[in-house]
Structures are given as C-alpha cells and as structure tokens.
Ligand SMILES: Nc1ncnc2c1ncn2[C@@H]1O[C@H](COP(=O)(O)OP(=O)(O)O)[C@@H](O)[C@H]1O
C-alpha cells in the first residue's frame with residue numbers, strides 16, 4: 001500500500017521547479033545590486049540624452065493613425081522595447097554560458113530532482129522578473145516625463161515581459177550552441193544593428209519599400225511596434241502580429257533550450 | 268524496519284520517505300544492474316556489467332583511469348541514460364523515475380560542482396531547496412552538516428576561499444542535504460593531502476555506521492580497503508574481479524610478498540634465477556616481487572643461492588597487488 005504512494009510522491013519538488021533557480025539567482029543578485037542598477041540606468045540615460053538634445057532638433061511625428069507626437073515620445077517606447085531585449089539577451093547568453101560551461105551549475109542541479117525543463121524555465125523566468133523590474137522603472141520615468149499618451153500604456157509592462165520571453169528563450173537556446181566567448185561576438189553583431197535599424201529612432205517609411213519588409217520581420221521591430229502602439233495608444237493589427245510573433249519565438253526558444261540542455265548535460 | 272538514516276542528530280524526514288525505505292528494504296538490492304552498457308558514439312565505456320548492491324553496504328568500484336567507473340556512477344545517479352542492459356536504482360527505473368530516484372540519493376561527483384556564486388552555507392540551503400525541502404528544514408540541516416564536516420566557521424565564506432579538502436567536504440555535506448538512502452561518491456579523496464583524506468574517511472566511516480549505503484569509486488587501494496565491504500575491480504569497461512578486500516587478496520594474490528631490491532638494471536636478468544621460489548614473480552624496474560605464502564623462506568632461499576640484494580622487505584599482500592595483477596601496471600598513472 002505504500003508502494004503506490006512512493007512511486008508517485010517521493011521527494012518530487014513541489015510546485016514550479018524553475019522557481020528554485022529563480023530563488024538562487026535572486027540570492028546572487030542581492031549582493032550584486034550595482035549590476036542590477038546599471039541595467040536600469042542605461043536606457044534612462046539614452047532617454048535623457050534624446051529628450052534634452054536630439055528632440056530639440058527634430059520635428060513632431062505623425063503616427064500611422066494620424067496622431068501627432070513629439071520625437072521623445074516616439075523614441076521612448078522603442079527604447080523601452082530595446083532595453084527589454086538587451087536585458088533578456090544579457091541574462092540568457094553571458095550569464096547562462098557562465099553557469100553552463102564554467103561553474104557547472106546545471107550539472108549540479110540535474111543531480112537533484114530538477115530536470116532540464118526546470119532549468120530552462122527557471123532561467124527564463126528569472127530574466128523576465130529582472131527585465132520586468134527594469135521596464136517598470138523605465139515606464140515610470142516615461143510617465144513622469146509625460147511621455148505616456150494613453151491608458152493602454154499600462155499594457156506596455158506585460159508587453160515588455162513578452163519581449164523578454166521571446167529574446168531570453170532564443171538567447172538561451174543559442175547559448176547552448178556556443179563554444180567559447182568569441183561566439184558571443186555574433187550576438188553583438190545581431191543585436192546592435194537591430195537596435196539601430198528596427199525603426200527605433202525613425203519611422204519605417206524612411207526605408208525604401210523593398211527594404212521595409214526585411215525590417216518588419218525582425219523581432220525587435222515587432223517589439224518596437226507593440227510598445228510604441230501601446231504607449232501612444234495608436235493601436236493597429238501590427239500589435240496583434242507582434243504578440244503572436246513574440247509568443248511563438250519565446251516558446252520555440254524555451255523548448256529548444258530545454259532539449260539542448262538534456263543533450264549537453266545528460267550524456 | 269527502517270533501514271537507514273543518516274545525517275547526524277536528525278531522525279526521519281517524513282512519512283513518504285520512511286515508507287520508501289521500507290519498499291527497498293523488502294526488495295534487498297538498492298542497485299541492480301544486468302549487462303549494463305554505456306556507449307559514447309561508437310566507443311563503449313562500460314561493456315556489460317552486473318551489480319547488486321544491498322542496502323547498508325559500502326561498495327566500491329576500483330579501477331585505473333578510463334576504466335568506466337564514472338560512466339557507471341553517472342548512470343546510477345540518473346544523469347546519464349543507459350545505452351543498453353537493465354538498471355534499477357532504489358527499485359525504480361532511471362528512465363521513467365529519474366527525478367524520484369535523484370530525490371533519494373546523494374551525489375558527490377568527481378569534479379566539485381559547488382556554486383561559486385554562493386557562500387558555503389548557501390550552497391547547502393539552496394541545494395536543499397532544489398530537493399523541495401522547506402526553508403526552515405534547509406537551514407537546520409545546513410547547520411548540522413556544516414558542523415559534521417567541520418566547516419561551521421567558514422559558513423559565510425566564499426567557496427573560492429576554501430582549500431581542496433574543504434571543498435570536498437562541502438560537496439559531501441551538500442550530497443547529504445536530502446538525507447539520502449544511497450550516497451554515490453566518485454573519487455572522493457583524489458587530489459587531497461593525507462590529512463584531508465583521513466578526515467574524509469572518518470566522515471564516510473561514520474555515515475556507514477549510521478547505515479547509509481555508500482557506493483564509491485577510487486584508484487587508491489588503501490581507501491578501498493578502509494571503506495568498502497565489497498568491491499569490484501573494473502578494467503576497460505568490464506568487471507574483472509569482485510569480492511571483499513580480504514577475499515580478493517586471497518583469490519588473486521598470495522599471503523605474503525617478498526620485495527627484493529638489487530642495483531638498478533639488474534632486475535630483468537635476476538628474475539629468472541628466483542622465479543621458482545615463488546608462485547609468481549613480478550619484475551619492476553626498481554625491484555623484484557616474489558608472491559609466496561612464506562616470505563621468510565623465500566628470503567632465505569634467495570640468500571642460499573648466493574644472491575645479495577641491497578634490501579629485502581617481506582610484507583603481507585595488499586589490494587594493490589591484486590589491482591596490479593588484474594589491471595596491469597602500464598595502465599596505472
Ligand atoms: N562524455 C563522454 N564522451 C565521450 N567519451 C567519454 C565521455 N565520458 C567518458 N568517456 C570515455 O569513457 C572512458 C571511461 O571514462 P570514465 O567513465 O570517466 O572512466 P573512469 O571514471 O574509470 O576514469 C574513457 O575512455 C573516457 O575518455
């Protein structure tokens with residue numbers, strides 16, 4: 001009579017296994033609050049620089065739905081999206097590579113009841129929490145500067161979590177393929193042009209029509225569209241496309257990351 | 268009824284765990300393997316081994332580097348899928364119930380995998396959380412275990428500041444956080460100085476007395492002799508001998524060994540002159556070993572033949588003699 005219960009129950013971690021890893025990461029970062037702080041400050045500095053300097057040189061912007069906004073209000077939501085991307089990529093590439101290859105954290109964790117899935121979901125969950133805190137703070141700064149034009153802006157916070165999910169999932173999956181720190185140059189090589197060219201600092205129609213579709217299928221562009229439309233309240237179907245795109249991207253990344261961890265660590 | 272309980276000063280964990288122990292107690296073997304194979308690509312690291320490790324035993328894998336000890340241990344720890352053959356651990360199937368098995372075993376891997384981003388004490392408390400233990404439980408077990416491995420005064424230190432022996436002790440403490448039914452130790456003392464080794468042996472000996480089933484790998488004979496009730500000698504992925512240390516010595520060696528040292532370079536040619544004085548001789552660059560049941564008699568016969576060794580040592584056979592015979596000298600590094 002004990003046999004049935006023991007087959008099912010013994011020692012399985014209650015609840016969300018990834019939560020254990022989130023808790024572990026929290027302990028580590030509690031001591032490294034300075035690292036935490038810089039992640040928040042970077043986009044804020046960008047925003048100030050643009051708000052004070054660049055905006056004075058640039059005219060107002062007409063949104064796709066005809067709404068007219070200031071340049072700073074046009075750029076701020078894009079910075080929000082880009083910082084969500086940067087945070088997620090940083091957490092899911094450098095940090096995960098370090099834990100995977102150098103400190104063998106996941107090998108040790110897999111000797112416990114935890115499984116690769118718990119590790120993948122835990123790391124991505126952590127990236128979301130950290131990214132969410134940054135984004136929330138950035139949104140507060142934007143609101144204080146009068147850059148949020150609509151109540152839809154409230155939804156920009158979950159939107160940044162979705163962006164984090166998409167980039168962290170793919171970032172972690174890619175990290176499992178990396179062989180050395182040099183390989184991360186490729187990440188930088190992808191991230192920087194995306195940051196500069198995804199209609200972040202100027203609208204899509206600045207590009208010739210033949211190029212526009214290329215920009216439109218990049219993930220950061222989808223993220224920028226979503227944030228910009230929510231923050232300004234100028235919603236279109238473009239946001240719906242973005243949500244579907246980002247959900248699919250994150251889920252594919254998460255699934256692949258978990259599969260790859262099994263292949264790499266459970267040899 | 269309850270077979271084993273480990274961490275000093277702590278009693279049972281909870282009803283689920285007690286009943287689990289009873290289930291294995293009834294079945295006998297905590298580990299059972301038949302024709303177990305591990306392949307990496309087309310290389311076979313473990314080539315069909317059979318094992319039965321009953322509850323409460325201290326069991327050892329002895330073998331040179333590359334013998335397949337770690338590969339076998341990793342399969343038992345459910346972090347490496349078996350390539351073929353049967354394996355049950357704690358009466359469960361690693362493939363289907365890996366998570367449930369890992370919940371009840373402690374693993375001390377060959378390389379310390381301590382969490383260098385955490386303190387010594389956090390290494391224990393956080394690891395306990397991975398097993399689903401409550402915060403309070405983790406805290407109290409961590410303090411007991413730190414005391415057990417004599418690291419209490421290092422509780423808040425960073426892992427990097429620990430010596431090799433301390434790290435090893437911390438790894439062992441960590442492997443006990445879930446009060447395991449089965450403790451797997453892969454080369455627990457390799458690379459440690461003699462003091463650190465003896466301290467660790469003392470800890471492992473105590474765990475054994477508390478009834479923890481120990482499975483360890485080593486290439487130190489003295490360690491195997493000190494700690495193991497029974498062991499297997501592995502070579503090239505196969506088990507080449509099995510038994511208690513005494514039984515292995517009786518089976519594969521003689522009671523005594525006479526070691527003769529002549530000047531370097533003479534051993535090859537002198538070997539032939541004394542070969543008939545022993546059951547078996549071994550010619551090494553620096554000495555001749557005569558395997559015989561009466562070492563003194565062999566010594567006097569050597570003298571009777573007019574041979575004058577620089578030094579003579581008569582000693583009892585050890586596991587080392589068995590090991591060298593079974594695995595060959597060239598493989599040992
Ligand atoms: N992940 C792996 N991939 C390929 N070969 C491996 C792997 N792990 C171990 N081996 C090989 O398998 C053999 C047995 O290794 P191992 O089990 O570590 O032996 P031991 O622990 O007895 O030294 C060695 O030849 C080793 O190179």
Ligand SMILES: [Mg+2]
Nearest residue numbers: 336337338377
């Ligand atoms: Mg090994």
